Amino acid sequence: MKITQRMMTLVFTASLLVITGCASTSTREGTGEYVDDSVITTKVKAEIFNEPSLKSMEINVETFKGTVQLSGFVTSSANIEKAVTIARNVKGVRSVKNDMRLK
Numbered sequence: 001m002k003i004t005q006r007m008m009t010l011v012f013t014a015s016l017l018v019i020t021g022c023a024s025t026s027t028r029e030g031t032g033e034y035v036d037d038s039v040i041t042t043k044v045k046a047e048i049f050n051e052p053s054l055k056s057m058e059i060n061v062e063t064f065k066g067t068v069q070l071s072g073f074v075t076s077s078a079n080i081e082k083a084v085t086i087a088r089n090v091k092g093v094r095s096v097k098n099d100m101r102l103k
Contacts, residue, residue, distance in 0.1 A: 037063040040092045044068055047086045059083055059100065066094035073103045 041063045049056040059072040068087045074080055080100045087096045 069097040071099040
């Protein structure tokens with residue numbers, strides 16, 4: 001009986017450690033958040049790619065906890081505004097940081 005109790009305690013402790021290891025902090029994403037951010041990044045990239053006036057290969061997209069960061073070089077300020085608007089309209093995006101520069 002004591003062996004069973006010890007095994008149950010060991011399994012419970014190991015489960016807590018695994019769950020805690022997958023939790024997010026202010027500087028690190030949890031597993032679920034990472035997957036969600038990857039989906040958001042993919043959706044933003046697809047929307048930018050589908051916009052004929054933007055050169056999608058020159059715009060980099062990164063997402064952390066729902067905040068999308070756009071960077072790269074574009075040819076006009078209208079393109080910057082268009083990319084930011086597209087990113088804001090993607091479901092799941094909480095905010096957009098614009099680090100794009102004009103060529």
